[in-house]
Amino acid sequence: MNESTTPAIQDFYPDDFAHCFCCGRLNPSSHGLKSFVEGEEAVAHFTPAAYHISVPGFVYGGLLASLVDCHAMATAAAAAEHAAGRRIGDGPAPRFVTADLHVVYLKPTPLGVELEIRGHITERSERKGVVALTVSAAGVVTVRADVVAVRMPESMGQRSS
Amino acid sequence: MNESTTPAIQDFYPDDFAHCFCCGRLNPSSHGLKSFVEGEEAVAHFTPAAYHISVPGFVYGGLLASLVDCHAMATAAAAAEHAAGRRIGDGPAPRFVTADLHVVYLKPTPLGVELEIRGHITERSERKGVVALTVSAAGVVTVRADVVAVRMPESMGQRSS
Numbered sequence: 001m002n003e004s005t006t007p008a009i010q011d012f013y014p015d016d017f018a019h020c021f022c023c024g025r026l027n028p029s030s031h032g033l034k035s036f037v038e039g040e041e042a043v044a045h046f047t048p049a050a051y052h053i054s055v056p057g058f059v060y061g062g063l064l065a066s067l068v069d070c071h072a073m074a075t076a077a078a079a080a081e082h083a084a085g086r087r088i089g090d091g092p093a094p095r096f097v098t099a100d101l102h103v104v105y106l107k108p109t110p111l112g113v114e115l116e117i118r119g120h121i122t123e124r125s126e127r128k129g130v131v132a133l134t135v136s137a138a139g140v141v142t143v144r145a146d147v148v149a150v151r152m153p154e155s156m157g158q159r160s161s
Numbered sequence: 162m163n164e165s166t167t168p169a170i171q172d173f174y175p176d177d178f179a180h181c182f183c184c185g186r187l188n189p190s191s192h193g194l195k196s197f198v199e200g201e202e203a204v205a206h207f208t209p210a211a212y213h214i215s216v217p218g219f220v221y222g223g224l225l226a227s228l229v230d231c232h233a234m235a236t237a238a239a240a241a242e243h244a245a246g247r248r249i250g251d252g253p254a255p256r257f258v259t260a261d262l263h264v265v266y267l268k269p270t271p272l273g274v275e276l277e278i279r280g281h282i283t284e285r286s287e288r289k290g291v292v293a294l295t296v297s298a299a300g301v302v303t304v305r306a307d308v309v310a311v312r313m314p315e316s317m318g319q320r321s322s
Binding site for chain 2: 022024029053054065070097
């Protein structure tokens with residue numbers, strides 16, 4: 001299976017929780033990140049715009065932090081579905097939020113090429129998932145990240161009504 | 162001294178390095194973050210737009226990561242100037258880039274109010290600065306972060322010519 005034959009994880013977030021600035025399909029200003037299950041990993045591809053710049057020639061680190069953040073939430077959602085015996089696309093995907101985000105910038109990320117974001121679960125419980133991620137540009141890993149995702153608390157969901 | 166009487170740190174980044182997606186005065190798509198020296202700290206205020214959303218009612222965590230990222234670079238720049246016996250506004254401010262970004266989301270950050278970002282140096286050398294930061298909403302700290310800033314390497318500057 002590949003990105004052309006599997007559904008995007010974010011496409012199955014419930015409508016009430018699909019407004020994220022980075023990956024929300026219902027937010028017209030969103031970056032539009034889409035993450036896909038690929039074996040034991042989740043993968044996303046994203047080409048930053050010219051204005052997603054830090055200094056000339058390189059991608060802004062806060063955008064890279066955003067990409068790994070949302071991709072980690074999607075990876076955790078897919079793992080939770082898998083653990084429950086379901087696949088992405090079988091129904092609404094569970095919504096996770098970020099508790100802890102640690103991004104290491106190994107080298108500058110060049111602007112103007114497609115980036116690949118990969119994530120896999122390193123620890124999981126009913127309530128949370130820990131996700132290890134990389135961002136690569138032209139096959140070179142430029143960023144490593146570890147993100148703790150937790151199930152969205154009811155206190156956040158209640159604000160959406 | 163306060164924000165109305167002190168110059169913004171980012172206003173003194175050299176023109177070649179003032180395009181950042183979060184704080185670049187020469188990037189029309191930038192979030193427009195501006196950081197100010199206030200005693201031993203640097204402080205910034207920012208009101209997220211409606212589209213800077215995670216789930217309804219709350220600010221997107223990747224935006225919060227971006228705000229602490231750029232505010233940390235500004236804090237490191239101000240500390241470097243101070244160590245050199247200069248003040249922000251005396252000349253071009255040194256440009257730092259992010260090596261390591263660690264953000265802890267203590268609680269959801271409400272959308273629709275002005276945020277306050279504070280940073281102070283915890284460790285400094287000629288080459289780097291470690292910055293501890295908080296983000297507060299209506300007086301409540303919702304985010305803590307630690308960021309390692311390093312002087313922009315020549316390899317990045319050379320790409321700007």
